Amino acid sequence: MSSLQSLDIAQRSATTAPSPSIRQSPEVAKLIDVSTCIGCKACQVACMQWNDLRDEVGTNAGTYDNPNDLTPESWTVMRFSEVVQEENRLEWLIRKDGCMHCAEPGCLKACPAPGAIVQYANGIVDFISENCIGCGYCVAGCPFDVPRISKKDNKAYKCSLCSDRVSVGLEPACVKACPTGAIHFGTKEDMHEYAATRIVDLKERGYAQAAVYDPQGVGGTHVMYVLQHGDKPELYHNLPANPRISAMVGLWKGIAKPLATAAIGLTALFGFFHFIKMGPNDAEAPEEHDGNVVRNDDPRA
Amino acid sequence: MKLIKRYSDPERINHWFVAICFVLAALSGLAFFHPAFAFLTNLFGGGPWTRILHPFIGVTMFLAFVLMMLRYWQANTMAPEDRQWLSQWRDVISNHEEKAPEVGRYNGGQKAIFWLMVTCMIVLVITGILFWRPWFAGFFPIWLVRMAALLHSVAATALIIGTIVHIYAAIWVTGTLRAMVRGTVTERWARKHHPAWFREVSK
Numbered sequence: 001m002s003s004l005q006s007l008d009i010a011q012r013s014a015t016t017a018p019s020p021s022i023r024q025s026p027e028v029a030k031l032i033d034v035s036t037c038i039g040c041k042a043c044q045v046a047c048m049q050w051n052d053l054r055d056e057v058g059t060n061a062g063t064y065d066n067p068n069d070l071t072p073e074s075w076t077v078m079r080f081s082e083v084v085q086e087e088n089r090l091e092w093l094i095r096k097d098g099c100m101h102c103a104e105p106g107c108l109k110a111c112p113a114p115g116a117i118v119q120y121a122n123g124i125v126d127f128i129s130e131n132c133i134g135c136g137y138c139v140a141g142c143p144f145d146v147p148r149i150s151k152k153d154n155k156a157y158k159c160s161l162c163s164d165r166v167s168v169g170l171e172p173a174c175v176k177a178c179p180t181g182a183i184h185f186g187t188k189e190d191m192h193e194y195a196a197t198r199i200v201d202l203k204e205r206g207y208a209q210a211a212v213y214d215p216q217g218v219g220g221t222h223v224m225y226v227l228q229h230g231d232k233p234e235l236y237h238n239l240p241a242n243p244r245i246s247a248m249v250g251l252w253k254g255i256a257k258p259l260a261t262a263a264i265g266l267t268a269l270f271g272f273f274h275f276i277k278m279g280p281n282d283a284e285a286p287e288e289h290d291g292n293v294v295r296n297d298d299p300r301a
Numbered sequence: 302m303k304l305i306k307r308y309s310d311p312e313r314i315n316h317w318f319v320a321i322c323f324v325l326a327a328l329s330g331l332a333f334f335h336p337a338f339a340f341l342t343n344l345f346g347g348g349p350w351t352r353i354l355h356p357f358i359g360v361t362m363f364l365a366f367v368l369m370m371l372r373y374w375q376a377n378t379m380a381p382e383d384r385q386w387l388s389q390w391r392d393v394i395s396n397h398e399e400k401a402p403e404v405g406r407y408n409g410g411q412k413a414i415f416w417l418m419v420t421c422m423i424v425l426v427i428t429g430i431l432f433w434r435p436w437f438a439g440f441f442p443i444w445l446v447r448m449a450a451l452l453h454s455v456a457a458t459a460l461i462i463g464t465i466v467h468i469y470a471a472i473w474v475t476g477t478l479r480a481m482v483r484g485t486v487t488e489r490w491a492r493k494h495h496p497a498w499f500r501e502v503s504k
Contacts, residue, residue, distance in 0.1 A: 014336040112333035113348050133348035135333060136434040140447050154349065154435055248447035252454055257335045260458035267462045271469035274394065281396050282475035283493035 006167075008121035013111035019118070027123040029188035030161060030172060031195055032096050033226040034236065035202055035210075036182040039064065039078050039094040046177030047076050050162060070097065072150035075159040076174060079237035085229075095225065095236040096174070096183070099146045099159035101125045103219030106245040107158075109253050110141030116156075123188065123222040124161045132156050141253070143218060143243035161222065191224060198226045217244035303488040305502055307480040315368050316481055322362030323464060329355040330457055356433045363426040370419055376406050377416065383409035398494065405497040410470070414463050421460035428453040 009019035048054060055073040058066070064080040076098035083091045105125045108117040116131035117138065127138075127147070134154030138147040147156045162172035170176075171185040184194060195212040202210035211230020214220045225239070233239040308316070329351045332341035345351040382402040386393070386409035389401040393410070407415070431449035432438045438446055471477045476490040491499040 014339050016336050112336075112339065114336065114339050116348075131348070133342075133352045134434060135352045136432065136438055136446075137333075137450070139438075140432065140443065140450055145443070149435060151435065246444070246447050248444070248451045252447070252451040256451070256454055256458075260454065261335050261337065263458060264461050264465070267465045268469075271465065271473075274469075275473055278394070278396050278473075280475040281398070281473055281494075283487065283489040284476065 006118075006120065009118050010121045010123075011105075011108055011119040012115050013108050013117040014114040021121065023121065025120070025122045027121075027188040028161075028166060028186065028222060029123070029191040030101075030175065030223045031184040031186075031191040031212075031226065032223065033182045033184070033195075033198055034093065034095055035198070035207075035226060035228050036180050037078075037094045037096065038180055038182075039080060039092070040179060041066070041078050042177040042179055043096055043174035043183060044074065044076055044078065046173040047159075048074070050165070050173035051075065051160075070146060070148055070158075072148045072152075072155075072157040075099070075157065081235060081237050083235050085235075091228075093228075093236050095239060097237065099125065099161070099223065100144050100218070100243075101159075101161055101222035102143075103221065104245065106141035106143050106218070106249060107138035107147055107156075108141075109245060110137040110249055112137055120163065122166065124163045124166065125222075126160050126163045127156055127158060129155045129157065141245065141249050143240060143245060159223075188220075188222065188224075195224065195226050199230075202226070202228055213239065215240070215243050217242050304485040305488060305491050305499070306484060307486050308484045310484065312372065313481055313484055315365060315372070319362055319365045319369060322358055322365065323460075326355060326358045326362055327457070327461055327464075329358065331461075334454055334457070352434075356429055359425065359429055363422055366418070366422050370422075373415060374419075377412045379409070379412055379416075383412055386410070387413060403497050404495050405501070406495060408495070410466075414467050417459060417463045418467075421456040421463065424452055424456040425460065428456065 007020045007023035008025055009021055012019040053073040053075075055067055055071055058068060060066075061068045065077060067074050067077060070077050076096055079095045079097045081093040081095070083093055085091065101124055103123060105117070105119060107127075108119060108125060111117045112135060113131050113133045116128055116133065117125065118128060119125045132155040134149060134156070136149055136156070138156050139145075139149065147158045149156050162170070162174075165172060172183075175183045175185040184191060186194075192212065192214070199210045199212065207228040209231040210226070210228050213225040213227050213230065213233055225233075225236070227233060227236065227239075229235050233241050325345075328341050329345050331338040332345075332348075332351055333355075342348045342351040345354055386401045386404065390410070392398065392400040398404075398408075428449035430437050431441050432446045432453070441449075471481070474494060476487055477494075480486045488499070488503075491502070
């Protein structure tokens, strides 16, 4: 979204010093209750309306998913999974896909452009697209396969959790539009409280494994799901059971940075001081060790 | 002062072309690697331009480097006396190279740097293509893109360190730089640092 003055930035990409962070705000979360979603896609419409984006009209790929995937213009997509776990009992599991707003965002960790990705104190992870350089590192960093790079401008885009609306006290557009009230928004604490009541209800109705999805491998997320089958998140269009930042990305954007920088710097320093100590290896010079050097480094002299 | 030809005009042009590409590729690449180097994007017209230019500079460097590789690989095959020379690196850096085995056209250190650079260049160009956006990254699975990014930074670090050693050696061993600048070295330089090569060329 836009880079308006903000005093509540918790993390900023490719930045090692603190960002303006004196303003405190409670962590927010969007809670998507998959068990009450009817797959109407009003959230998708609200998203494109509020963000004023229109995707290309695509083609049918044999499912209700429309568009077929997240795109730079479609920041949320209903994923329809037809699941048969018991014979003659088809379940239609519909998951609203989009950015999970991780507490430890892989995109932000990987991003090399200062300030192109920020995380606000309330937990929202936002792409500041004007600072984006189009390298695609966020795509490699994300454990949920969310960021999409536009072919029009080579910038990365994803759900902003309507950070512009949230910053003025409104709920995200998808939350406002949901006709069944399946999408909730509030403080993360309140969302957990509400999710607990939903899980009690689902368990009474026979979903013994109902659970809230708030994966701790990425420090928890600011978009959470209530899942009927909380033990099998993969049923929901391959929602990862234990997402975490890839070890490759962890090494690349973790220990490799200081190690490589130090190794390069120390090599150059070693060379410099080697020269100061040993001097040139000069085929034309008189042999210093043959007694040609007169000692005059005695401080008393 | 008697001079001996060491590098022809095309060889020197080839070398310095690679060197210029290397400096540009290293500066633009470091800009993406660590926030401390992010300011280097300013040298290339900002972040997006740095992202656009870096891979083209890199591929150009690789192609020019292939010519050098073809020119020099035979002169850089490692022999047992090169390994002995390398094991006596303490003598060498104490300006007592005469204690190490006699050196031909290239010493063990130069050969090691040559093969390090060959390895790094090949790793860099392959891994670089694997996460080159917007053109190629989309064709590869995400685990491969991640692995490529990690290996690219490891190979780049090794190449930068190798190049620092390469540059420093040329400064430290007086009279070496002129081999690549003017194409010639002095007879005394050749006799001291590359005696076997000196005998060969003065036959």
